[in-house]
Amino acid sequence: MNRWLNFTPQCPTMDERRRQRPGPGSGVTYASATASLAMACAMACAASHAADTNLLAFADHLFKSGDYYRAITEYERFSFLYPNDPLAHAAGFRIALCYAAGQRPDAARSRLLETIRSRPDDDAAANAMLLLADLDYQSGNFSGARRWLEEFLGKRPDDPRADGVRLRLALCLLRSGQHDLAEQTLKNARSDSETAKSADLLMRQFSNLDRLPNKSAGKAALLSAVAPGLGQLYVGRRGDAFMAFLMNAMFIGGAVAAFHNDEPVAGSALSIAGLSAYAGSIANASVSARKFNRSQETRFLQRLHLSLGLSASAGDKAVPGIGWRFDF
Numbered sequence: 001m002n003r004w005l006n007f008t009p010q011c012p013t014m015d016e017r018r019r020q021r022p023g024p025g026s027g028v029t030y031a032s033a034t035a036s037l038a039m040a041c042a043m044a045c046a047a048s049h050a051a052d053t054n055l056l057a058f059a060d061h062l063f064k065s066g067d068y069y070r071a072i073t074e075y076e077r078f079s080f081l082y083p084n085d086p087l088a089h090a091a092g093f094r095i096a097l098c099y100a101a102g103q104r105p106d107a108a109r110s111r112l113l114e115t116i117r118s119r120p121d122d123d124a125a126a127n128a129m130l131l132l133a134d135l136d137y138q139s140g141n142f143s144g145a146r147r148w149l150e151e152f153l154g155k156r157p158d159d160p161r162a163d164g165v166r167l168r169l170a171l172c173l174l175r176s177g178q179h180d181l182a183e184q185t186l187k188n189a190r191s192d193s194e195t196a197k198s199a200d201l202l203m204r205q206f207s208n209l210d211r212l213p214n215k216s217a218g219k220a221a222l223l224s225a226v227a228p229g230l231g232q233l234y235v236g237r238r239g240d241a242f243m244a245f246l247m248n249a250m251f252i253g254g255a256v257a258a259f260h261n262d263e264p265v266a267g268s269a270l271s272i273a274g275l276s277a278y279a280g281s282i283a284n285a286s287v288s289a290r291k292f293n294r295s296q297e298t299r300f301l302q303r304l305h306l307s308l309g310l311s312a313s314a315g316d317k318a319v320p321g322i323g324w325r326f327d328f
Contacts, residue, residue, distance in 0.1 A: 055074065055077065055078050055081075056074075056075075056078050056087060056091065058074055059071050059074035059075045059078065059091070059094070060094070062074060063094065063097065063098055063101075066101075068098040068099075068101050068102040069098070069102060071094075071098050072095050072098045072099070075091040075092075075094050075095045075098070076095065078091050079091045079092060079095075089115060089118065089119050089122055089124045090123075090124050092111060092114065092115050092118075092124070093111070093112070093115050093124040093127055093128055093131075095111050096108045096109075096111035096112045096115065096128065096131060097131070099111060100131060100135060105135050105138075105139065108131070108135060109132065109135060112128040112131055112132050112135075113128075113132075115128040116128050116129065121155075126152060126155070126156055126159070129148045129149075129151055129152040130148070130149075130152060130161070130165070132144075132148045133145040133146075133148035133149045133152070133168065136148065137168070137171075137172065142172045142173075142175045142176045143172075143176065145168075145172045146169060146172045146173065146176070149165050149168055149169040149172065150169065152165055153165055153166070153169070163199070166185055166186065166188060166199070167186070167198055167199055167202065169182075169185050170182040170183075170185045170186045170199075170202060171202075171301070171304075173185060174301055175298075175301055186199045186202060202304065208300070212293075212296045212297060212300055213296055214292075214293050214296070215234065215235050215236075215288075215289040215292045215293060216289060217286040217287075217289040217290050218286070219231075219234065219289075220232075220234050220235055220285040220286055220288065220289040221282050221283075221285050221286040221289075223285065224244070224281045224282045224284075224285035225282050227245070228244045228245050228247075228248040228277075228278060228281040228282075229241035229242065229243075229244040229245035229248075229281065230285075231281070231282065231284075231285025231286070231288070231289075232244055232281075232284065232285050232288055234285070234289075235285065235288040235289050235292050236292065237288050240284065240288065244277075244281040244284065244285075247277045247281075248274060248277050248278055248281060251270055251271075251273050251274030251277055252274050254266075254270040254274075255267050255268075255270035255271040255274055258270055
């Protein structure tokens with residue numbers, strides 16, 4: 001123990017250092033030392049790059065396994081450790097994919113908008129536009145989805161996915177009731193594209209929209225004006241028809257009984273309430289007819305959407321509930 005405590009480092013003398021210095025014939029030159037140093041740096045960089053790639057690959061593995069929140073942690077780690085890496089922006093987009101797959105659309109939107117702001121001309125920004133469009137489409141915000149799809153087509157008209165984007169844009173327009181504009185959008189698709197068959201199928205279905213069973217809002221209102229509840233019965237809402245008839249009958253019967261018993265105040269009040277119920281029945285029949293028409297069109301478009309195969313299923317490299325597939 002004492003010998004370690006009493007240890008004193010010995011420095012070589014000048015003569016010893018001269019003897020240890022390599023001479024001209026020793027084979028060690030400045031060039032060889034520089035080359036060795038460069039090789040060591042290259043090996044270190046290669047090792048660092050391999051570590052970067054492995055970290056990102058592990059995060060991708062977690063995403064594909066459905067472990068979205070652990071994948072977010074690994075993508076965040078990669079972005080923090082290597083902020084200047086070209087893949088850092090791709091990692092940010094993949095974080096948004098994880099949030100979307102984990103049913104956190106608001107967090108996904110925030111990440112996607114950040115990706116678009118930071119690198120507007122990057123591939124990750126283009127993918128972000130498509131994912132934003134799908135998030136809006138899934139939530140029923142068809143005007144928002146249309147805006148992102150049109151922006152994508154404006155920036156990347158020759159993108160291989162352009163015709164698929166036009167197909168989705170046509171669906172957005174259909175869901176918004178703009179049938180003529182949707183048809184014109186489909187006509188702009190290339191006939192030799194992979195989505196040409198789907199576009200043709202959608203074009204053929206336009207005529208079926210006009211054949212959907214519809215109810216006239218005016219006719220429903222008129223029937224309810226003739227007899228409360230008839231308009232609701234015409235639309236197919238039997239429960240509403242029964243309630244409308246019952247309420248109006250009760251108010252009318254009560255008003256007649258009040259006037260018969262010389263109670264004009266009660267009779268007047270019941271008459272006013274009866275008139276309100278009568279007017280409400282007419283308005284309700286008209287609204288019910290419009291709701292019926294919208295529900296018919298919505299169901300038709302949903303079936304058409306599924307038949308076109310635009311909804312990705314959960315699985316390898318797919319986001320549940322999202323229409324586009326992003327390979328990485």
